[in-house]
Amino acid sequence: MATSCTPAINLPRLSHHQKPVSATVNIDRSLLLQLDQCSDFSQLKQIHARMLRIGLFDDPYSASKLIQAAALSHFSSIEYAQKVFDRIPHPNLYSWNALIRSYASSQEPINALLIFIKMLCESDELPNKFTYPFLIKASALLSALPVGKGLHGMVLKSEFGSDLFVLNSLIHFYAECGCFDMAYRVFLSMQKRDVVSWNSMIMGFAQGGYTEESLDLFRRMEGENVKPNDVTMIGVLSACAKKLDLELGRSMHLYIRRNGIKETLILNNAILDMYTKCGSREDAKRLFDEMEEKDIISWTTIIVGYTRAGDFNAARSVFRTMPYQDIAAWNALISAYVQNGNPKEALATFNELQLRKKAKPDAVTLVCALSACAQLGAMDLGGWIHVYIKKHGIKLNCHLTTALIDMYSKGGALEKALEVFHSVESRDVFVWSAMIAGYAMHGCGRDAIDLFLKMQEAKVRPNSVTFTNLLSACSHSGLVDSGRDFFNQMEPVFGVVPGIKHYACLVDILGRAGNLEEAVDVIENMPISPGASVWGALLGACKLHGRVDIAERACSNLLELEPQNDGAYVLLSNIYAKSGRWDKVSELRKLMRNYGLKKEPGCSSIEVNGNVYEFLVGDNAHPLSKNIYLKLDEIASRLKSIGYVPMKSQLLQLVEEEDVQEQALNLHSEKLAIAFGLISTSPSQPIRIVKNLRVCDDCHAVAKLISKLYNREILLRDCYRFHHFKEGSCSCMDYW
């Protein structure tokens, strides 16, 4: 009989042939024993070769042992395991499980699921109680909710519907996917729960921000006589840290000591983290000094603790003394600088990182660096980082995409921001929101609204930030009706409850357009108490429309909330000045002096050849100061020759300057920066300037004229929006 051409029939017979092989007991056992004891990769390869020679490989049991060693030992290589696996004629379930398990904890957990599908298609094996936890773990790592749900369904139809391990992995899976109700439902449905069930649920709740539920569960667990262990306490501490409850955290620390819970490195790190998050630098330091074993996480955590306490010197010195600065430690420093509004120091540290070449910047580093560039408007450097990302093949995740869009938008290159936006496949709510913000700050209100509509087509749910950006887009473009409509839709249509920021935007939209009565009406009917930003928006509108009556009320409310708000005094003083009430102006000045308040000095920065230069009012610290002032004189005389009259009333913005000089207007920081830009950049380049305050009327008018007289584009970002000066006019259409 010619059986050779019908392997499908031959295959089952092979297993019969294997019997004699496994009957060679002596060689068999010793080799398998060696496999168990094998401690490195080369030994493994030798055993593999011997197994091939004696045909042991055809025995599924022996083969499974080899797979286990190849896939799961400490020297394992998943590629090798896969190759071995592919040569096994009939892998048994144990082998499938070993391979699936190995992939489930690999870099590409998706392969665990693919191998599972292969198993279902190509073998007669069915998943058992060991298979499911691996598959569910892979789904959790992938946050693949539909996959996990499908597996859950299979589990329920199988005989493992009440298996403790399977259900525990489901709790973890649902929590990981953010389905806390499902996780809890599985938890409640269990007939028997062990410490892992409780731990998974406690950690799930803690990470989902349900701190009360988490802590409640911890108390109930004791009532049900399940003894908490070190992992339990990590979850509980995470909840304390999220709650910022130092006292509770301390009591948990005590609980750990009293109950003899094993103080593992990870647990100590969690306690350390709790202390730093709850703001107790002292407790953190004490524990840190006590810890016998420390790892990179301990060091990073204490650095973060010091930066949160504002002690950058201490953070730096810990950083210097730690045994090895990995990228997370660098990131901790850099991100702390970024978040504390010190982008220059952030970039200096980023620079240092690259010079030392000890650690490689990762996506987080680049997000931080880009955010620093965005704050500074340092587009050259930001663009360089973009090139770096491309060159190193770093994939754009949503964080990076958002950071790039933000950097380009704030640097004035809206087109580049759009390029990035369109180039990526996945866009989460932050990516969309950042792009809407980009349109908003450039005064493209219509485009922002269009994008918002496209976002809905893409089925991405807007959040509170999205609406802040959308409303500010309406404000910058004077889209009063759209703004009002969107605001009214927020809660009923999108389920986003308007917060202070949204009310401030609405007041700004209405007030800016001159509907001051309606704006006041909105404030009076707010369900939450109007914060400083709301009164500030109203005050700003009063300045624009010269409404002294409402301004006084807005200002006094604002100062009640923020007595130190120098901007409020300045604005009100401007309003008085505009209506000629000099008595009130000097009264305000006196008041400010009595309170020891000073107007925040104007500061403009400009990036030239990758360096960021800052100018303060009347600054002459720059090496080219002399040339800058010569240029300013030249500008002044050219402006005069075409009949420009400086807006002297704007001088009143400089409240703190008692002895205002004749040239004071000319010394505004943005003018210095523009003059410097004119002499130090090539005529084809636009001049990009970032100012910390709002641009004044005179500087705005002068910039328009310079853009025409010198045929130069000027991109000026003030603390509020972009002004794109070109051929004598500004993109804001003088509406700002």
Added chain:
DNA sequence: GTAGGGTTAG
């Protein structure tokens, strides 16, 4: 003969 839960940086 195999398993499940954990801390840091945006």
